[in-house]
Amino acid sequence: MTDSEWTAEPRPLVTMIVPVKDEEQAIATFVQRVTLVLDSLAEPRGWEILFIDDGSTDATLPAIMAANRADPRVRALSLSRNFGKEAALSAGLDVARGEVSIPIDVDLQDPPEVIGEMIAKWRDGYEVVYGVRRNRASDTLPKRFTADFYYRAHNWLSADKIPEHAGDFRLLDRKVVEVIRTMPERNRFMKGLFAWGGFRQTSVEYDRVERTLGTTKFNYWKLWTLAIDGITSASTVPLRVWSYLGASIALIGMLYAGYVAVRTLVYGSDVAGYPSLMIAVLFFGGLQLVSLGVLGEYVGRIMVEVKHRPIYVVRTRIGMDGPPGGMH
Numbered sequence: 550m551t552d553s554e555w556t557a558e559p560r561p562l563v564t565m566i567v568p569v570k571d572e573e574q575a576i577a578t579f580v581q582r583v584t585l586v587l588d589s590l591a592e593p594r595g596w597e598i599l600f601i602d603d604g605s606t607d608a609t610l611p612a613i614m615a616a617n618r619a620d621p622r623v624r625a626l627s628l629s630r631n632f633g634k635e636a637a638l639s640a641g642l643d644v645a646r647g648e649v650s651i652p653i654d655v656d657l658q659d660p661p662e663v664i665g666e667m668i669a670k671w672r673d674g675y676e677v678v679y680g681v682r683r684n685r686a687s688d689t690l691p692k693r694f695t696a697d698f699y700y701r702a703h704n705w706l707s708a709d710k711i712p713e714h715a716g717d718f719r720l721l722d723r724k725v726v727e728v729i730r731t732m733p734e735r736n737r738f739m740k741g742l743f744a745w746g747g748f749r750q751t752s753v754e755y756d757r758v759e760r761t762l763g764t765t766k767f768n769y770w771k772l773w774t775l776a777i778d779g780i781t782s783a784s785t786v787p788l789r790v791w792s793y794l795g796a797s798i799a800l801i802g803m804l805y806a807g808y809v810a811v812r813t814l815v816y817g818s819d820v821a822g823y824p825s826l827m828i829a830v831l832f833f834g835g836l837q838l839v840s841l842g843v844l845g846e847y848v849g850r851i852m853v854e855v856k857h858r859p860i861y862v863v864r865t866r867i868g869m870d871g872p873p874g875g876m877h
């Protein structure tokens with residue numbers, strides 16, 4: 550039995566999956582605006598908002614509990630500590646009951662008004678409808694530049710292409726959610742997992758606005774780490790590069806050795822050559838360290854995987870307890 554089968558009630562149509570870390574100011578506004586949108590769908594099967602409290606240290610959890618008391622369609626998992634957004638999303642997918650699941654950020658940078666359009670595409674037969682940011686005006690120039698560069702690098706190195714400028718805001722059919730749930734890896738770069746899953750995919754465009762409530766939880770270092778996670782989990786090209794680079798350098802070395810041997814036979818030997826020797830030593834020393842580093846990245850990930858620890862730990866559930874069949 551999976552977590553999502555805790556109740557025998559009919560599935561709601563939509564589950565909004567909302568990871569939150571220290572977002573006390575954003576919860577009430579989010580619930581209000583998303584409720585408006587979801588109610589306007591006038592869908593008899595209903596909907597649920599599923600918060601994943603990712604180890605918040607402020608009053609996020611009380612805010613969620615208040616929202617749940619006001620409307621039992623708001624539910625939540627509270628994790629035992631901060632596991633990161635990707636793990637929080639995985640937790641959400643594990644307990645989502647909806648016919649479709651829609652991960653969304655709580656800061657309303659991605660307009661929930663697009664949900665109606667997403668559902669329309671889903672009814673047309675698409676199983677994944679990802680939101681694409683029409684402009685990135687709300688991001689700073691360096692962020693836009695690095696994001697651009699990252700998508701290119703990722704898609705160049707990896708066979709599973711991730712759509713450019715698509716965030717985690719997307720509609721996922723139940724079938725897709727089931728596939729993601731069967732993926733056992735600890736290292737969860739969700740965009741990569743979604744891409745691997747395949748299925749019929751399409752997109753809707755929207756304008757992304759600036760964050761008005763709370764502050765961003767991602768700095769450049771976190772984004773860089775996420776980027777490395779993404780590439781190493783989706784591609785082995787960085788590992789293979791060294792075989793080709795090593796082979797090319799060895800070939801050049803052999804040619805050069807032949808040239809030196811012939812020259813010595815013809816012209817005799819000279820002692821000069823300290824600078825070129827030094828350059829060669831430093832260059833190859835550096836190259837070897839880099840290749841070792843890349844190896845280390847992968848070995849480190851293997852270590853994390855073989856430990857087989859859970860991806861997240863749940864401390865409390867809100868709006869999910871009660872006898873089977875009961876909702877609240």
Ligand code: UDP
Nearest residue numbers: 568569570603633634637654655765766767
């Ligand atoms: N978030 C999370 N765990 C973390 C960091 C962020 O659940 O460790 C949530 C955060 O509360 C928000 C979403 O992930 O709902 C996106 O975060 P944010 O808006 O700070 O990212 P940005 O839009 O700046 O990339």
Ligand code: MG
Nearest residue numbers: 654656658760
């Ligand atoms: Mg944001």
